[in-house]
Amino acid sequence: xxxxxxxxxLFGDITKTPEDIKKEYPKRELPPxxxxxxxxxxxxxxxxxxxxxxxxxxxxxxxxxxxxxYLRLEDTDKKREVKGGADEIxxxxxxxxxxxxxxxxxxxxxxxxxxxxxxxxxxxxxxxTFAKELVRKGLAYPCFCTAEELDELRKKQESEKADxxxxxxxxxxxxxxxxxxxxxIDAGKEYVIRLKSPGxxxxxxxxxxxxxxxxxxxxxxxDVVILKSDGIPTxxxxxxxxxxxxxxxxxxxxxxxxxxxxxxxxLFTVSELPMPHYAHIAPIMKLDGGENKKRxxxxxxxxxxxxxxxxQQGFPVKAVLEYLMTIANSxxxxxxMKNPDANMQEFNFKLEKxxxxxxxxDMDKLSSVSKDIIAAMDEEELFEKISAWAESFDEGLSGxxxxxxxKFKDSIALWKYNGKKVRKDIAKWSDLSAMFPYLYSNDExxxxxFDEKISxxxxxxxxxxxxxxxxxxxxxxxxxxxxxxISEPLGxxxxxxxxxxxxxxYKGSVADACTIxxxxxxxxxxxPDLFSIIKLLGTEETLKRINRVIEIL
Ligand code: GLU
Numbered sequence: 126x127x128x129x130x131x132x133x134x135l136f137g138d139i140t141k142t143p144e145d146i147k148k149e150y151p152k153r154e155l156p157p158x159x160x161x162x163x164x165x166x167x168x169x170x171x172x173x174x175x176x177x178x179x180x181x182x183x184x185x186x187x188x189x190x191x192x193x194x195y196l197r198l199e200d201t202d203k204k205r206e207v208k209g210g211a212d213e214i215x216x217x218x219x220x221x222x223x224x225x226x227x228x229x230x231x232x233x234x235x236x237x238x239x240x241x242x243x244x245x246x247x248x249x250x251x252x253x254t255f256a257k258e259l260v261r262k263g264l265a266y267p268c269f270c271t272a273e274e275l276d277e278l279r280k281k282q283e284s285e286k287a288d289x290x291x292x293x294x295x296x297x298x299x300x301x302x303x304x305x306x307x308x309x310i311d312a313g314k315e316y317v318i319r320l321k322s323p324g325x326x327x328x329x330x331x332x333x334x335x336x337x338x339x340x341x342x343x344x345x346x347x348d349v350v351i352l353k354s355d356g357i358p359t360x361x362x363x364x365x366x367x368x369x370x371x372x373x374x375x376x377x378x379x380x381x382x383x384x385x386x387x388x389x390x391x392l393f394t395v396s397e398l399p400m401p402h403y404a405h406i407a408p409i410m411k412l413d414g415g416e417n418k419k420r421x422x423x424x425x426x427x428x429x430x431x432x433x434x435x436x437q438q439g440f441p442v443k444a445v446l447e448y449l450m451t452i453a454n455s456x457x458x459x460x461x462m463k464n465p466d467a468n469m470q471e472f473n474f475k476l477e478k479x480x481x482x483x484x485x486x487d488m489d490k491l492s493s494v495s496k497d498i499i500a501a502m503d504e505e506e507l508f509e510k511i512s513a514w515a516e517s518f519d520e521g522l523s524g525x526x527x528x529x530x531x532k533f534k535d536s537i538a539l540w541k542y543n544g545k546k547v548r549k550d551i552a553k554w555s556d557l558s559a560m561f562p563y564l565y566s567n568d569e570x571x572x573x574x575f576d577e578k579i580s581x582x583x584x585x586x587x588x589x590x591x592x593x594x595x596x597x598x599x600x601x602x603x604x605x606x607x608x609x610x611i612s613e614p615l616g617x618x619x620x621x622x623x624x625x626x627x628x629x630x631y632k633g634s635v636a637d638a639c640t641i642x643x644x645x646x647x648x649x650x651x652x653p654d655l656f657s658i659i660k661l662l663g664t665e666e667t668l669k670r671i672n673r674v675i676e677i678l
Contacts, residue, residue, distance in 0.1 A: 126303055127303060128263045130303060131306065132257050132260040135257070136256070139250065139253050139254050139257050141250075143258050143396075146254055152372065155192055159192035160192040162374070162375050163373055164176070164179070164183060164196050164225070165198075165367075167198075167199050167206070170209060171207075171210075172213065172214055172431065175406075175422070175430075176214075176432075177218065177223075177445075177449065179406050180223055181449055182453055182474070182476075183375075186377065187226075189470070192374070195226060195228035195238060195243065195371065197228055197243045197245070198229045200244055200245055201357045201360075209232065211229060211232055215230065217436075220436065221432070221445065222446065227243075240371040245358070246357070249357060252351075252352060252356070252363065252366055256318050256352050259318075259351070259396065262395075264320065264323075264395045265318050266299060266321055266348075267301075267309075267316040268296075268297075268316055268350075270297060278295055281295075290346075291319065291347055292347045296319070296348045298319070299348065316354060317352060320391070322346050322348050323391070324346040325346065329341055329343060330342055330344050330391075332383065332403060335375075336406065336481060342387050345388045345390070345391045347388070361388050364376075365396060369396075375476075377476070378403075380408065406479060407480050407481060407482055408483050409421070409485075410485050411485065419483060437518050439511075440491065441502075443498050444498045445491070446469065447494050448490065448491045448495075451490075452480070452486070453474070453479055455478050455480070456475075456478055491552075493552075495553060496551060500548065500551075504537050508534055511554050512533075519558070521566065532661060536561075539654070539657050539661060540557075540561055564661070570647070573674065574648065574650050576641075579632060579633050583616070583632050585675055586615060588641065588642075588645055589675055591608075591642065591671070592671055592672065595668075601656045601657075604656050608639060612635055616631055616632035617634060618634045619635050621634045646670050
């Protein structure tokens, strides 16, 4: 067969050679051991927590070695593409502090870097140039098999109990003559380009995976498709051409790709291109139905699979990143304990220390990491972070922050400190309205946790008299003295110790009177300092709440 003629027949419009293209992609000038990594999503707009995890790791590996990370959009499957999908991915990663040194940018921005275009759909002729060279060397060929023919092949292999796939004697189009190919093309038949696999059933190949060590696998024997009928490459071929041209040194990707490694190895070999290093990351798992039943966190089943979930709930970015680092590297937690205030970037990350089997995503652990991080934030930072969150995810709260920012600041101080102690039970911003609905929600209180020790009538009577005699224009100790003075004639002992020693003859103590007020104003028996809450709510709102209770009782 005259392969040159075949190559011209199939790719007559391609005038460049791979050598010409290689010259357009010079070696980067980087320190000797610098890693070049990438994130290569399909622009579906959906950012999976596993994608953030992998990108965090890739970005760390690149930057700690003086290298760089770039973004490549794998947009060859137009069916999966979502309008604005790339922007969403870029923005979502940006909100987690991950920015790309090079690569595709938001839809209306120019891309950064000279190793592009970084959108695969714009690289069609580059792949075709490399494929032409394979055809010219007799290492790839056009296949005209229709879907029906491939289906028949499958059935035949099934009945013969043979391995499935387009290979060896089953690869019908492997041996077409130039005349037959010409005739098919003239007849307008569609074709794909397949690799003519040099693999043998006995052959073995070893993937030297940085995380898992050496994995030996059977060599590829399948004549895999490298270009689809529209000239767009399959993942396998695009991976080989792009990661070579773009100078990727470390391919860090999901472990679902391990089984394709033999194909990639073969494609690099026949194309005479050097292979990058590989690190296959185990997926993030969750427990489902029992102690040991782990499964992958799924986009379809689990809301927490999406990075958006964490932003919506209001987990601080730092908490999510910190937690992902603890599952990414076994040494991270110990390092953090020794270096509580250090920047995460100072940690020396090792791919070798990544988990080999799926790391369990433990929501309680994330919450606990988050609680510490929130506890360490000062009021200024809390104000900023909560306001930004509310702006996107809690309209009501955002409205009240904007209408009285000072009040909102005071509310933070209110829950943050218990005397000198700092509160450590808030894991995410949405906890605030769940834990302190009386501070952060405009809804009417629906449940009142009154102490049954005191009758409804006595409760009501005290509240009534209180609304006649209250004075909020005083300081905390005077306010307490007033509560004592108002409640004493109604049968509440002003001295708590004395009451405890002999409760008979009293309805309760001044502490009980305070609890009545507390429940009337907040619905709850346990809250931060009541007088501070009253001051924060203001006289009008406090009285409104108390009067509502009087009506209900
Ligand atoms: N587009 C592929 C994916 O999303 C990229 C895999 C890789 O990193 O090579 O799975």
